[in-house]
Amino acid sequence: MRLLHTSDWHIGRTLHGADLLAEQEAVLGSLADVVAAESVDAVLVAGDVYDRAVPSADATGVLDRVVGRLLAAGAAVVLTPGNHDSARRLGTFSGLLAAAGLHVRADTRRLDEPVLLADEHGPVAVYGVPYLEPELARHELGGGGRESGPRSHEAVLAEAVRRVRADLAGRPGARSVLMAHAFVGGGVPSDSERDICVGGVDLVPAGVLDGVDYVALGHLHRPQTLTPRLRYSGSPLAYSFGEAGQDKQAWLVDLDAGGLAGVRAVPLPAPRPLTVLTGALEELLADPAHAAVTGHFVSARLTDPVRPVDPMRRLRTRFPHCVHLEWTGGGARDGRSYRERLHGRGDLEVAGEFVGHVREGVGATAGERELLARALGAAGREERAR
Structure with a gap:
């Protein structure tokens, strides 16, 4: 049998x-x-x-x-x-x-x-x-x-x-x-x-x-x-x-x-294997070593110091079956909690701190701070007009 x-x-x-x-x-x-x-x-x-x-x-x-x-x-x-x-x-x-x-x-x-x-x-x-x-x-x-x-x-x-x-x-x-x-x-x-x-x-x-x-x-x-x-x-x-x-x-x-x-x-066969790729976004998109896995199900772990813009869309131009994305990059934090870092700060500082938080330590530029200030001012005027 x-x-x-x-x-x-x-x-x-x-x-x-x-x-x-x-x-x-x-x-x-x-x-x-x-x-x-x-x-x-x-x-x-x-x-x-x-x-x-x-x-x-x-x-x-x-x-x-x-x-x-x-x-x-x-x-x-x-x-x-x-x-x-x-x-x-x-x-x-x-x-x-x-x-x-x-x-x-x-x-x-x-x-x-x-x-x-x-x-x-x-x-x-x-x-x-x-x-x-x-x-x-x-x-x-x-x-x-x-x-x-x-x-x-x-x-x-x-x-x-x-x-x-x-x-x-x-x-x-x-x-x-x-x-x-x-x-x-x-x-x-x-x-x-x-x-x-x-x-x-x-x-x-x-x-x-x-x-x-x-x-x-x-x-x-x-x-x-x-x-x-x-x-x-x-x-x-x-x-x-x-x-x-x-x-x-x-x-x-x-x-x-x-x-x-x-x-x-x-x-048993694997019709579409699973692959985990680690690296900066531009490296993953350009490295010829990844040519063999473009048809795989892909999980990408990005190591960029600043969170890339629209990374999943860009990854799928090369890896159409990329289904999972994790950002592991960024600079070191100072050990304090997010709430502790914001305590006693004004709206603009809070917004600037948020930018630094999501970028893992890379803060807002002068131009970005100016744009944030204008947006906060407009929001404040709208709130007072109600």
Whole structure:
């Protein structure tokens, strides 16, 4: 049995306001090529299928086309909701979809009912555990009154895995895969994940997930191996500039008669890479060394001592996909707060100090001070005339 472990598609996500649907469809569509080339039996999507609970029509269209390509390539698809998804919406028509090969496991109360696959060695039970929000999931998993259920991520996931093990015990000889969306101890986060901390406790010890042959994790966007059988696939695209230069991948998971036989990484394409550029505006616009990244998504960190005029418009003449701008230049301040520097000063001094403040120490010129004085005088006369 060969599985392709992915997660955190986040269809519909933007990058500093830039639409990523085209890039997402290109990368996710390439998974169908992997399915065909590697004879993949099933594609696993461990949560955060969409980026929001109510996805746009365009986002649902991307998922429809991507899943269609995966099914046409010959693989079943098993997906679970993450903390960004609405489990109820994602699970709509799940019974009908299963007949076509798309298995949506979104019902917490049925998380111990596996998707059953089979090969020449017998059955493979794939348990899809949806993201478990403790305050909600504890009522469904507690089996009693309002105060009876577990309250932490560790507790609700431990209860979920206990139920999975109990079901697996009644399937002798079956190999097992668990899909879960959680922050497991030992994982390294990126700056593009939404915090799932509840009450200061979000980490789940890896030992909670013992008892199955392979655990396909989602939530963390950096691909990583916690143990040979416990892995994060990471997101298929970089969703923050903190991930610039990070190689994206999926995991090919092989199961033989005895369980886990091997796992290897499959690199994913980057239709539009992310690049961070640092320097003065004129240098960024002229330096031939940046020619190779003009088509990238760009974050520019400007080091000019004076804030440039209309820098984003100018940057986009060379880098049309520049989506983020940060000014880090300027001279040193004297250590006082802005309020302390203005205390006891008149309007013209305040205006002049403001100019120096936004220019990081480069004050107004004589001509600028004259213009400020005229503007302040006109404003004062208008105020007195009212």
